[in-house]
Amino acid sequence: MIRLSVLLIALMTSACVPPAYEADPVSAQQWQERQDRIARRAAEQARLCAITKPEDPRYDQLCNSTPRDRP
Incomplete structure (x- = not known):
């Protein structure tokens, strides 16, 4: 049970990591x-x-998204 809790916490906090520099x-x-x-x-x-x-x-995702290279 403790291992599951630790794994769950690790997965939840991994989403908070900033993207690669x-x-x-x-x-x-x-x-x-x-x-x-x-x-x-x-x-x-x-x-x-x-x-x-x-x-x-996928049309909205492909045609209406903003470029990620903008500051």
């Missing part, structure tokens, strides 16, 4: 690679939105 790029090449990744993600999301029908349950 991503350091800012330091070189011009790293900044460009970051910008390219962001552009690829945006293009992929736009492509998925374009091929998803409005009645699809």
Whole structure:
């Protein structure tokens, strides 16, 4: 019973852990690679939105979500 309680507490508190830290790029090449990744993600999301029908349950998630790269 104690093990179950400890496991339950560990699972509940693990959701409170902040996301992994991503350091800012330091070189011009790293900044460009970051910008390219962001552009690829945006293009992929736009492509998925374009091929998803409005009645699809994922439509709102794909087409109406805000980018996570915004501060």
